[in-house]
Amino acid sequence: MSRIVGARLRVLRAPANDGIAMSFSPLRDRSIVLVEVTTEDGLTGRGESWINYPPWAAEERVATLREGVFPLLLGEDATRISALHRRLCARLDPLGRQWGAPGPIRQAISGADLALWDLAGLRAGAAVSTLAGGRVRDRIPVYASSLGPEDVGEKARECVGAGHTAVKVKLGFGRAKDERNLAEAREAAGPGVTLYADANQAWDVAEAVAMAPLLRDAGVEWIEEPVRGNPLAGLEELHRRTGLPIATGENLYGVEQFRDFAASPAIAVLQPDLAKTGGLTEALAVCALAAAHGKSVLPHLYGGAVAYAATLQLAAMAEAVTGVEYDVRDNPLRDPLLAGPPTPERGLVDLPDLPGLGVRLDETAVAAATETEVGATPRT
Numbered sequence: 001m002s003r004i005v006g007a008r009l010r011v012l013r014a015p016a017n018d019g020i021a022m023s024f025s026p027l028r029d030r031s032i033v034l035v036e037v038t039t040e041d042g043l044t045g046r047g048e049s050w051i052n053y054p055p056w057a058a059e060e061r062v063a064t065l066r067e068g069v070f071p072l073l074l075g076e077d078a079t080r081i082s083a084l085h086r087r088l089c090a091r092l093d094p095l096g097r098q099w100g101a102p103g104p105i106r107q108a109i110s111g112a113d114l115a116l117w118d119l120a121g122l123r124a125g126a127a128v129s130t131l132a133g134g135r136v137r138d139r140i141p142v143y144a145s146s147l148g149p150e151d152v153g154e155k156a157r158e159c160v161g162a163g164h165t166a167v168k169v170k171l172g173f174g175r176a177k178d179e180r181n182l183a184e185a186r187e188a189a190g191p192g193v194t195l196y197a198d199a200n201q202a203w204d205v206a207e208a209v210a211m212a213p214l215l216r217d218a219g220v221e222w223i224e225e226p227v228r229g230n231p232l233a234g235l236e237e238l239h240r241r242t243g244l245p246i247a248t249g250e251n252l253y254g255v256e257q258f259r260d261f262a263a264s265p266a267i268a269v270l271q272p273d274l275a276k277t278g279g280l281t282e283a284l285a286v287c288a289l290a291a292a293h294g295k296s297v298l299p300h301l302y303g304g305a306v307a308y309a310a311t312l313q314l315a316a317m318a319e320a321v322t323g324v325e326y327d328v329r330d331n332p333l334r335d336p337l338l339a340g341p342p343t344p345e346r347g348l349v350d351l352p353d354l355p356g357l358g359v360r361l362d363e364t365a366v367a368a369a370t371e372t373e374v375g376a377t378p379r380t
Helices: 057-073 081-099 102-124 152-161 175-189 205-217 232-242 255-263 279-293 305-317 363-369
Strands: 004-015 029-039 044-050 139-147 166-170 194-198 220-224 246-248 267-270 324-327 348-350 370-375
Touching (some): 029 305, 044 305, 057 081, 057 102, 102 305, 139 152, 139 194, 139 305, 175 194, 175 205, 205 232, 232 246, 255 279, 267 279, 279 305
Parallel strands (some): 139 166, 220 246
Antiparallel strands (some): 004 029
8 A cells, every 4th residue: 555645736837839720729838737646655656637728727627626526535545546536527527517627627636647547657666557557669650749830841841850750730821721731741751651630510511511622632531529519429420521531539528428429430539638638647548449440549638748658658558559649849848848858750750758648857847837736735
Protein backbone atom coordinates (compact mmCIF):
# COMPACT_ATOMS: atom_id res chain seq x y z
CA MET A 1 0.00 0.00 0.00
CA SER A 2 1.12 3.57 -0.74
CA ARG A 3 -1.33 6.00 0.81
CA ILE A 4 -2.04 9.35 -0.87
CA VAL A 5 -1.23 12.10 1.60
CA GLY A 6 -1.25 15.18 -0.61
CA ALA A 7 -2.65 16.60 -3.84
CA ARG A 8 -2.28 19.96 -5.49
CA LEU A 9 -2.69 21.59 -8.86
CA ARG A 10 -0.95 24.28 -10.78
CA VAL A 11 -2.44 26.31 -13.61
CA LEU A 12 0.26 26.93 -16.21
CA ARG A 13 -0.25 29.56 -18.86
CA ALA A 14 1.72 31.22 -21.66
CA PRO A 15 0.60 33.53 -24.49
CA ALA A 16 -0.17 31.95 -27.85
CA ASN A 17 1.61 34.34 -30.15
CA ASP A 18 1.52 32.72 -33.58
CA GLY A 19 -2.09 33.04 -34.71
CA ILE A 20 -3.43 29.65 -33.63
CA ALA A 21 -7.12 29.32 -34.46
CA MET A 22 -9.75 26.61 -34.79
CA SER A 23 -12.87 26.95 -36.91
CA PHE A 24 -14.82 28.03 -33.82
CA SER A 25 -12.34 30.31 -32.01
CA PRO A 26 -8.75 31.54 -31.86
CA LEU A 27 -6.55 30.18 -29.07
CA ARG A 28 -5.54 33.13 -26.91
CA ASP A 29 -3.26 31.27 -24.48
CA ARG A 30 -1.54 27.95 -24.07
CA SER A 31 -2.93 26.65 -20.77
CA ILE A 32 -2.85 23.39 -18.83
CA VAL A 33 -3.59 22.20 -15.32
CA LEU A 34 -0.73 20.22 -13.82
CA VAL A 35 -2.04 17.75 -11.21
CA GLU A 36 0.38 16.52 -8.54
CA VAL A 37 -0.37 13.57 -6.24
CA THR A 38 1.99 12.74 -3.33
CA THR A 39 2.20 9.49 -1.37
CA GLU A 40 3.44 8.68 2.11
CA ASP A 41 6.67 7.27 0.70
CA GLY A 42 7.59 10.72 -0.61
CA LEU A 43 6.87 10.21 -4.30
CA THR A 44 4.97 12.73 -6.42
CA GLY A 45 3.26 11.79 -9.65
CA ARG A 46 2.11 14.34 -12.21
CA GLY A 47 -0.77 14.43 -14.62
CA GLU A 48 -2.29 16.96 -16.98
CA SER A 49 -5.84 18.20 -17.51
CA TRP A 50 -6.78 19.90 -20.80
CA ILE A 51 -8.14 23.47 -20.56
CA ASN A 52 -7.64 24.96 -24.03
CA TYR A 53 -11.26 26.19 -24.22
CA PRO A 54 -13.04 28.24 -23.06
CA PRO A 55 -10.62 30.93 -21.86
CA TRP A 56 -12.09 30.65 -18.33
CA ALA A 57 -11.75 26.83 -18.17
CA ALA A 58 -9.00 27.05 -15.56
CA GLU A 59 -11.35 28.47 -12.94
CA GLU A 60 -13.78 25.57 -13.41
CA ARG A 61 -11.01 22.97 -13.37
CA VAL A 62 -9.51 24.30 -10.16
CA ALA A 63 -12.89 23.97 -8.45
CA THR A 64 -13.62 20.50 -9.85
CA LEU A 65 -10.25 19.12 -8.82
CA ARG A 66 -10.18 20.77 -5.42
CA GLU A 67 -13.80 20.07 -4.45
CA GLY A 68 -14.54 16.91 -6.45
CA VAL A 69 -11.44 14.89 -7.29
CA PHE A 70 -8.95 15.48 -4.49
CA PRO A 71 -11.28 14.53 -1.60
CA LEU A 72 -11.85 11.16 -3.30
CA LEU A 73 -8.09 10.51 -3.55
CA LEU A 74 -6.73 11.58 -0.18
CA GLY A 75 -6.06 8.64 2.12
CA GLU A 76 -6.49 6.07 -0.66
CA ASP A 77 -3.95 3.53 -1.90
CA ALA A 78 -2.26 5.01 -4.98
CA THR A 79 -1.32 1.57 -6.31
CA ARG A 80 -5.00 0.73 -6.95
CA ILE A 81 -5.19 2.75 -10.16
CA SER A 82 -8.13 0.94 -11.76
CA ALA A 83 -10.15 1.00 -8.54
CA LEU A 84 -9.49 4.71 -8.02
CA HIS A 85 -10.41 5.45 -11.63
CA ARG A 86 -13.71 3.60 -11.18
CA ARG A 87 -14.33 5.46 -7.92
CA LEU A 88 -13.75 8.85 -9.50
CA CYS A 89 -15.96 8.06 -12.49
CA ALA A 90 -18.74 6.51 -10.39
CA ARG A 91 -18.91 9.49 -8.05
CA LEU A 92 -18.32 12.33 -10.50
CA ASP A 93 -19.78 11.25 -13.86
CA PRO A 94 -23.37 11.55 -12.54
CA LEU A 95 -22.64 15.10 -11.45
CA GLY A 96 -21.29 15.84 -14.91
CA ARG A 97 -24.46 14.50 -16.52
CA GLN A 98 -26.68 16.59 -14.24
CA TRP A 99 -24.49 19.63 -14.75
CA GLY A 100 -24.46 19.10 -18.51
CA ALA A 101 -20.67 19.08 -18.43
CA PRO A 102 -19.37 15.51 -18.73
CA GLY A 103 -16.28 16.78 -20.55
CA PRO A 104 -14.87 18.96 -17.76
CA ILE A 105 -15.45 16.15 -15.24
CA ARG A 106 -13.52 13.65 -17.38
CA GLN A 107 -10.81 16.19 -18.09
CA ALA A 108 -10.30 16.59 -14.34
CA ILE A 109 -10.27 12.82 -13.81
CA SER A 110 -7.69 12.55 -16.61
CA GLY A 111 -5.21 14.68 -14.71
CA ALA A 112 -5.53 12.52 -11.59
CA ASP A 113 -5.33 9.25 -13.50
CA LEU A 114 -2.15 10.27 -15.32
CA ALA A 115 -0.58 11.30 -12.00
CA LEU A 116 -1.37 7.86 -10.54
CA TRP A 117 0.26 6.13 -13.51
CA ASP A 118 3.29 8.39 -13.17
CA LEU A 119 3.51 7.37 -9.50
CA ALA A 120 3.33 3.69 -10.44
CA GLY A 121 6.24 4.04 -12.82
CA LEU A 122 8.30 6.06 -10.38
CA ARG A 123 7.70 3.47 -7.67
CA ALA A 124 8.71 0.64 -10.00
CA GLY A 125 11.72 2.56 -11.35
CA ALA A 126 10.43 2.00 -14.89
CA ALA A 127 8.46 3.71 -17.61
CA VAL A 128 4.73 3.05 -17.32
CA SER A 129 4.79 1.47 -20.79
CA THR A 130 6.56 -1.51 -19.23
CA LEU A 131 3.87 -1.97 -16.56
CA ALA A 132 0.73 -2.72 -18.57
CA GLY A 133 1.70 -5.66 -20.72
CA GLY A 134 5.04 -4.30 -21.84
CA ARG A 135 6.34 -2.16 -24.67
CA VAL A 136 5.47 -3.13 -28.23
CA ARG A 137 7.66 -0.52 -29.97
CA ASP A 138 10.40 2.01 -29.32
CA ARG A 139 9.52 4.60 -31.98
CA ILE A 140 6.39 5.64 -33.85
CA PRO A 141 5.37 7.87 -36.79
CA VAL A 142 4.10 11.36 -36.08
CA TYR A 143 2.05 13.72 -38.20
CA ALA A 144 2.62 17.47 -38.17
CA SER A 145 -0.53 19.12 -36.87
CA SER A 146 -2.06 22.61 -36.83
CA LEU A 147 -1.36 24.00 -40.30
CA GLY A 148 -3.64 26.98 -40.87
CA PRO A 149 -5.65 29.06 -41.15
CA GLU A 150 -2.89 31.38 -42.42
CA ASP A 151 0.42 30.75 -44.20
CA VAL A 152 -0.39 27.09 -44.86
CA GLY A 153 2.03 26.69 -47.76
CA GLU A 154 4.92 28.19 -45.81
CA LYS A 155 4.23 26.01 -42.77
CA ALA A 156 3.88 22.90 -44.92
CA ARG A 157 7.26 23.57 -46.54
CA GLU A 158 8.79 23.99 -43.07
CA CYS A 159 7.33 20.64 -42.03
CA VAL A 160 8.68 18.85 -45.07
CA GLY A 161 12.05 20.50 -44.55
CA ALA A 162 12.04 19.21 -40.97
CA GLY A 163 11.50 15.67 -42.24
CA HIS A 164 7.78 15.24 -41.56
CA THR A 165 6.06 12.72 -43.82
CA ALA A 166 2.45 13.59 -42.89
CA VAL A 167 0.73 16.91 -42.18
CA LYS A 168 -2.75 18.02 -41.10
CA VAL A 169 -4.41 21.22 -42.25
CA LYS A 170 -7.17 22.98 -40.31
CA LEU A 171 -10.40 23.74 -42.19
CA GLY A 172 -13.76 25.33 -41.46
CA PHE A 173 -12.86 28.95 -42.26
CA GLY A 174 -15.12 29.32 -45.29
CA ARG A 175 -15.07 27.39 -48.55
CA ALA A 176 -12.79 29.79 -50.42
CA LYS A 177 -10.13 29.82 -47.71
CA ASP A 178 -10.43 26.08 -47.16
CA GLU A 179 -9.99 25.40 -50.87
CA ARG A 180 -6.94 27.68 -51.04
CA ASN A 181 -5.39 26.12 -47.94
CA LEU A 182 -5.89 22.57 -49.17
CA ALA A 183 -4.30 23.46 -52.52
CA GLU A 184 -1.38 25.23 -50.83
CA ALA A 185 -0.81 22.35 -48.45
CA ARG A 186 -0.76 19.77 -51.23
CA GLU A 187 1.46 21.85 -53.51
CA ALA A 188 3.95 22.66 -50.76
CA ALA A 189 4.04 19.16 -49.28
CA GLY A 190 4.26 17.37 -52.60
CA PRO A 191 2.73 14.06 -53.63
CA GLY A 192 4.88 11.95 -51.30
CA VAL A 193 3.57 13.50 -48.08
CA THR A 194 0.36 12.23 -46.47
CA LEU A 195 -2.31 14.91 -45.98
CA TYR A 196 -5.03 14.90 -43.30
CA ALA A 197 -7.62 17.58 -42.53
CA ASP A 198 -9.52 18.73 -39.43
CA ALA A 199 -12.73 20.77 -39.57
CA ASN A 200 -13.27 21.01 -35.80
CA GLN A 201 -17.00 20.34 -36.31
CA ALA A 202 -17.44 23.35 -38.61
CA TRP A 203 -20.01 21.93 -41.07
CA ASP A 204 -23.45 20.44 -41.21
CA VAL A 205 -23.79 17.27 -43.26
CA ALA A 206 -24.69 19.08 -46.48
CA GLU A 207 -21.69 21.41 -46.17
CA ALA A 208 -19.39 18.46 -45.48
CA VAL A 209 -20.73 16.63 -48.53
CA ALA A 210 -20.09 19.74 -50.63
CA MET A 211 -16.49 19.81 -49.38
CA ALA A 212 -15.83 16.18 -50.32
CA PRO A 213 -14.63 16.87 -53.90
CA LEU A 214 -12.08 19.38 -52.61
CA LEU A 215 -10.83 16.90 -50.02
CA ARG A 216 -10.53 14.15 -52.62
CA ASP A 217 -8.76 16.42 -55.12
CA ALA A 218 -6.18 17.30 -52.45
CA GLY A 219 -5.66 13.64 -51.59
CA VAL A 220 -6.84 13.98 -47.99
CA GLU A 221 -6.67 10.52 -46.39
CA TRP A 222 -9.16 11.25 -43.60
CA ILE A 223 -11.22 14.16 -42.36
CA GLU A 224 -11.41 14.81 -38.61
CA GLU A 225 -14.63 15.91 -36.90
CA PRO A 226 -16.32 17.18 -40.05
CA VAL A 227 -19.88 17.52 -38.66
CA ARG A 228 -21.15 19.97 -36.08
CA GLY A 229 -21.93 18.25 -32.78
CA ASN A 230 -20.13 15.09 -33.94
CA PRO A 231 -23.34 12.98 -34.23
CA LEU A 232 -22.63 9.42 -35.31
CA ALA A 233 -25.73 9.37 -37.53
CA GLY A 234 -24.50 12.48 -39.34
CA LEU A 235 -21.01 11.07 -39.77
CA GLU A 236 -22.46 7.84 -41.15
CA GLU A 237 -24.62 9.78 -43.61
CA LEU A 238 -21.56 11.73 -44.76
CA HIS A 239 -19.64 8.50 -45.22
CA ARG A 240 -22.50 6.87 -47.17
CA ARG A 241 -22.78 9.84 -49.51
CA THR A 242 -19.06 10.47 -50.07
CA GLY A 243 -17.01 7.49 -48.93
CA LEU A 244 -14.77 9.83 -46.95
CA PRO A 245 -12.81 8.11 -44.15
CA ILE A 246 -13.57 9.89 -40.87
CA ALA A 247 -11.51 10.39 -37.71
CA THR A 248 -12.99 11.38 -34.36
CA GLY A 249 -12.70 10.94 -30.62
CA GLU A 250 -11.13 13.98 -28.99
CA ASN A 251 -14.56 14.99 -27.66
CA LEU A 252 -15.73 11.53 -26.60
CA TYR A 253 -15.55 10.88 -22.88
CA GLY A 254 -14.92 7.36 -21.67
CA VAL A 255 -14.79 4.06 -23.53
CA GLU A 256 -18.58 3.68 -23.48
CA GLN A 257 -18.97 6.73 -25.70
CA PHE A 258 -16.47 5.20 -28.13
CA ARG A 259 -18.31 1.87 -28.57
CA ASP A 260 -20.77 2.80 -31.32
CA PHE A 261 -18.15 4.88 -33.13
CA ALA A 262 -15.66 1.99 -33.06
CA ALA A 263 -18.28 -0.36 -34.49
CA SER A 264 -19.32 2.00 -37.30
CA PRO A 265 -17.89 1.47 -40.81
CA ALA A 266 -17.89 5.25 -41.21
CA ILE A 267 -15.17 5.75 -38.61
CA ALA A 268 -11.65 4.86 -39.73
CA VAL A 269 -9.62 6.38 -36.88
CA LEU A 270 -10.29 6.80 -33.15
CA GLN A 271 -8.65 9.77 -31.40
CA PRO A 272 -8.87 9.64 -27.60
CA ASP A 273 -7.11 12.47 -25.78
CA LEU A 274 -5.36 11.30 -22.62
CA ALA A 275 -5.85 14.67 -20.91
CA LYS A 276 -9.58 14.69 -21.74
CA THR A 277 -11.28 11.31 -22.00
CA GLY A 278 -10.23 9.84 -18.63
CA GLY A 279 -6.47 9.42 -18.64
CA LEU A 280 -4.27 6.51 -19.56
CA THR A 281 -6.65 3.99 -17.97
CA GLU A 282 -9.46 5.02 -20.31
CA ALA A 283 -7.19 5.36 -23.35
CA LEU A 284 -5.96 1.79 -22.91
CA ALA A 285 -9.57 0.61 -22.88
CA VAL A 286 -10.25 2.57 -26.07
CA CYS A 287 -7.21 0.97 -27.71
CA ALA A 288 -8.50 -2.49 -26.79
CA LEU A 289 -11.88 -1.58 -28.28
CA ALA A 290 -10.25 -0.27 -31.44
CA ALA A 291 -8.22 -3.44 -31.83
CA ALA A 292 -11.36 -5.55 -31.51
CA HIS A 293 -12.92 -3.61 -34.41
CA GLY A 294 -9.79 -3.36 -36.54
CA LYS A 295 -9.56 0.42 -36.17
CA SER A 296 -6.45 2.58 -35.88
CA VAL A 297 -5.86 4.87 -32.92
CA LEU A 298 -4.18 8.24 -33.48
CA PRO A 299 -4.47 9.96 -30.10
CA HIS A 300 -5.53 13.58 -30.11
CA LEU A 301 -2.76 15.69 -28.59
CA TYR A 302 -2.96 19.45 -28.26
CA GLY A 303 -1.72 20.15 -24.76
CA GLY A 304 1.47 20.37 -22.75
CA ALA A 305 4.50 18.40 -21.65
CA VAL A 306 2.80 15.80 -19.45
CA ALA A 307 0.06 14.99 -21.97
CA TYR A 308 2.77 14.59 -24.62
CA ALA A 309 4.76 12.24 -22.40
CA ALA A 310 1.69 10.17 -21.47
CA THR A 311 0.64 9.87 -25.12
CA LEU A 312 4.08 8.57 -26.05
CA GLN A 313 3.79 5.97 -23.28
CA LEU A 314 0.44 4.85 -24.69
CA ALA A 315 2.04 4.56 -28.13
CA ALA A 316 4.81 2.42 -26.65
CA MET A 317 2.42 -0.15 -25.17
CA ALA A 318 -0.70 -0.24 -27.40
CA GLU A 319 -0.56 -2.03 -30.76
CA ALA A 320 -3.63 -0.15 -32.00
CA VAL A 321 -1.80 3.20 -31.92
CA THR A 322 -0.40 3.75 -35.40
CA GLY A 323 0.83 7.32 -35.02
CA VAL A 324 0.93 10.40 -32.79
CA GLU A 325 -0.19 13.96 -33.41
CA TYR A 326 2.65 16.48 -33.19
CA ASP A 327 1.67 20.14 -32.87
CA VAL A 328 4.17 22.17 -34.89
CA ARG A 329 3.04 25.57 -33.61
CA ASP A 330 4.84 27.47 -30.85
CA ASN A 331 4.01 25.78 -27.54
CA PRO A 332 5.86 27.12 -24.46
CA LEU A 333 4.15 24.49 -22.28
CA ARG A 334 5.46 21.42 -24.12
CA ASP A 335 9.13 21.16 -25.13
CA PRO A 336 10.39 24.06 -22.95
CA LEU A 337 9.05 22.28 -19.85
CA LEU A 338 10.98 19.08 -20.61
CA ALA A 339 14.62 18.21 -20.02
CA GLY A 340 15.58 16.66 -23.36
CA PRO A 341 12.16 16.66 -25.07
CA PRO A 342 11.43 13.83 -27.55
CA THR A 343 11.74 15.45 -30.99
CA PRO A 344 10.64 13.86 -34.28
CA GLU A 345 13.22 13.03 -36.92
CA ARG A 346 12.28 11.95 -40.45
CA GLY A 347 8.65 11.54 -39.42
CA LEU A 348 9.37 9.33 -36.38
CA VAL A 349 9.79 9.97 -32.66
CA ASP A 350 11.64 7.81 -30.16
CA LEU A 351 9.45 6.74 -27.23
CA PRO A 352 11.09 7.74 -23.93
CA ASP A 353 11.69 5.19 -21.19
CA LEU A 354 12.64 7.07 -18.01
CA PRO A 355 10.76 6.05 -14.84
CA GLY A 356 7.16 7.25 -14.67
CA LEU A 357 5.77 8.89 -17.79
CA GLY A 358 9.15 8.57 -19.46
CA VAL A 359 10.43 12.14 -19.19
CA ARG A 360 11.84 14.64 -16.72
CA LEU A 361 10.29 18.06 -16.23
CA ASP A 362 12.42 21.18 -16.03
CA GLU A 363 11.34 22.41 -12.60
CA THR A 364 12.55 25.95 -13.18
CA ALA A 365 10.53 26.21 -16.38
CA VAL A 366 7.45 24.75 -14.69
CA ALA A 367 7.72 27.28 -11.87
CA ALA A 368 8.12 30.16 -14.32
CA ALA A 369 4.96 29.13 -16.22
CA THR A 370 2.85 28.64 -13.07
CA GLU A 371 0.06 31.17 -12.74
CA THR A 372 -1.92 29.60 -9.86
CA GLU A 373 -1.17 26.92 -7.29
CA VAL A 374 -3.86 25.27 -5.15
CA GLY A 375 -3.53 22.47 -2.58
CA ALA A 376 -6.06 19.87 -1.52
CA THR A 377 -8.65 20.87 1.07
CA PRO A 378 -9.58 17.65 2.90
CA ARG A 379 -12.94 17.68 4.63
CA THR A 380 -13.64 16.27 8.05
